[in-house]
Each structure stands twice: as C-alpha cells, then as structure tokens.
Amino acid sequence: MEQKAPLTLYLAAPRGFCAGVDRAVKIVEMALQKWGAPVYVRHEIVHNKFVVEGLRDKGAVFVEELDECPDDRPVIFSAHGVPKSVPAEARRREMIFVDATCPLVSKVHVEAERHHAAGLQMVMIGHAGHPEVLGTMGQLPEGEVLLVETVEDVTGIAPRDPARLAFITQTTLSVDDTAAIVAALQARFPAIVGPAKEDICYATTNRQAAVKAIAGRIDALLVIGAPNSSNSRRLVEVGRAAGCDYSQLVMRADQIDWRAMQGIRSVGVTAGASAPEVLVNEVIDAFRARYDVTVELVETARENVEFKVPRVLREPG
Numbered sequence: 001m002e003q004k005a006p007l008t009l010y011l012a013a014p015r016g017f018c019a020g021v022d023r024a025v026k027i028v029e030m031a032l033q034k035w036g037a038p039v040y041v042r043h044e045i046v047h048n049k050f051v052v053e054g055l056r057d058k059g060a061v062f063v064e065e066l067d068e069c070p071d072d073r074p075v076i077f078s079a080h081g082v083p084k085s086v087p088a089e090a091r092r093r094e095m096i097f098v099d100a101t102c103p104l105v106s107k108v109h110v111e112a113e114r115h116h117a118a119g120l121q122m123v124m125i126g127h128a129g130h131p132e133v134l135g136t137m138g139q140l141p142e143g144e145v146l147l148v149e150t151v152e153d154v155t156g157i158a159p160r161d162p163a164r165l166a167f168i169t170q171t172t173l174s175v176d177d178t179a180a181i182v183a184a185l186q187a188r189f190p191a192i193v194g195p196a197k198e199d200i201c202y203a204t205t206n207r208q209a210a211v212k213a214i215a216g217r218i219d220a221l222l223v224i225g226a227p228n229s230s231n232s233r234r235l236v237e238v239g240r241a242a243g244c245d246y247s248q249l250v251m252r253a254d255q256i257d258w259r260a261m262q263g264i265r266s267v268g269v270t271a272g273a274s275a276p277e278v279l280v281n282e283v284i285d286a287f288r289a290r291y292d293v294t295v296e297l298v299e300t301a302r303e304n305v306e307f308k309v310p311r312v313l314r315e316p317g
C-alpha cells in the first residue's frame, strides 16, 4: 500500500457557528415545532446552503420578500436584520412574525436611531447590497445614512453638515480594513462620533484573529463558508494579507482543489460564522483520506456567548 504523505492540519479556534447564527437556526426549528410546516423565512436565515437545505427539508420555505408569503402562515426574518418597513408591513397584514435578527445587529440599529434622534447624519461602513446593510440603512429615512465601502469612498461623500455626523459599521467586516476607513473618516470629519472602535462583532473579530495566528505557518488555508457570507470572505482576505497566498473559500469538501494541494506539508482550516461543524469534519476526513494527518488546534480565544430565542417561542401553546 502506498504511504500517505505527512500533513499538519492547523484547526483554527474559534471557527464556525456564532451565537447569532445558532439562535437564528433554533428560531426556525422551534417555529416549525410550534406552528407546523410551512413556516416562511424571509431571505436565507443564515448564509449557508447546507443549513438552509436542512431547514427546507423540515418544512421551511425561503423567500426574498414578504409579498411572497401568505397572510396566514408565520414568517421569520433572517439573522442579518430587516429594514423597518418589513415588520411594519407584517403587522399591517396581521401576520405572525418572529425576528431572528442577531442581537448584535439590533444593537447597531439602536445606535443608528439614537444618533438620528440627536440630529446626526450617519455614515455606514459596509458592503453595498448586503442584507445587513440594507436592514441597517432601512432603520432610518432615506438619505440619513451614507454608505462607504473603502477609504477612497470617504472623499466622495457629501454630508449635510460635516460637523454633525456619526458612524456605524456592518458587523462582519475586516477589522484591519475598517480601522483604516474609520481613520480616514476621523481625518476628514474630526467631529464624527461613533463606537469606541467599530461595530464588528466578537465572532468576526475572533475568527479573524485565529486565522492571523496560523496564516504565517501554513502552505494553504481553506475557509469553509458560502460565497455570499461576508464574514467567510473576509477570512480568506485576512489569510492572504497575513501571509498565506493560497487562501480559498470552499463550501464543502467536494470543492477542494486537490491539484493545488499537491506537495503541501501544512494546511489551515477554519469556518465562517454560518458554517456548521459537520462541514469542518467532512473537510478533515477528506484530508485524512489522502494524507497522514496530524491535527493541531490553534485556539486564540474562548467564546461563551449565547442568545435567548424570542419569548413567543419559549412560551407553550
């Protein structure tokens, strides 16, 4: 029998499911138990096909907009958050709805409202078109939130009053890129107010730090996650910026390019906040089938965050 080549697999920790994703998935499962199928879900509950398909098999129906849902079935809003107009419309139609917006996204919504109430115009750092950005911008009237994606964008915005500004951020951005954008905002608008650093959540920050800790000692990095998952894509960028040129996003093991893996001695594995651990194990097993694998856990933080599901799902009946 041919001998397998040795390979060290550095497993980043923390990785995978965060508290907000865990809660959102539980909300759909508990809603299905409480009200039976079908339960409608506006937008992918979390950005992972495997998770979405599992819930679809149990009776969840995924739609993009509320007008695709019937009045008489419950609807759940995804973890990314929704513009204010969405729950308002659900209320008008007297629908049962459960909001699975991550509490850390809701916290940013509250910040935006507080600044708006104080008469400040907002600058949001985030990615155009991402559902979280649409949801957060949709907390305030049109024109009240200016979006910037890059340092260059900062020079292009034209606020109503440069002295009356606040900033907020998407929760799943690159910590380093965002620091540069915040610095550019503060340089152009010295009076701008905002959070102590940014609004990037603990899970995003921790997953990026774990990748930085392994990137310098690996020949390749695989990030398990979906192409529409912002935090997963940032992990790939962080891996490259921290010195691992071959950093790739894979949805699951069958997407690994084994030709690119030829001759490597070490690989790093992590997973975005919406990727379940079963997909991580699948990737490790795929390496074990081809290499003599030694797994080394690289843990840079421990997480014990947990969010409660909304009361309506905890109450009987």
Ligand code: SF4
Pocket (backbone or CB within 6 Å): 018, 019, 020, 021, 079, 102, 103, 104, 105, 171, 172, 201, 202, 203, 204, 231, 273
């Ligand atoms: S990545 Fe952060 S903000 Fe998004 S759901 Fe997870 S904990 Fe919440």
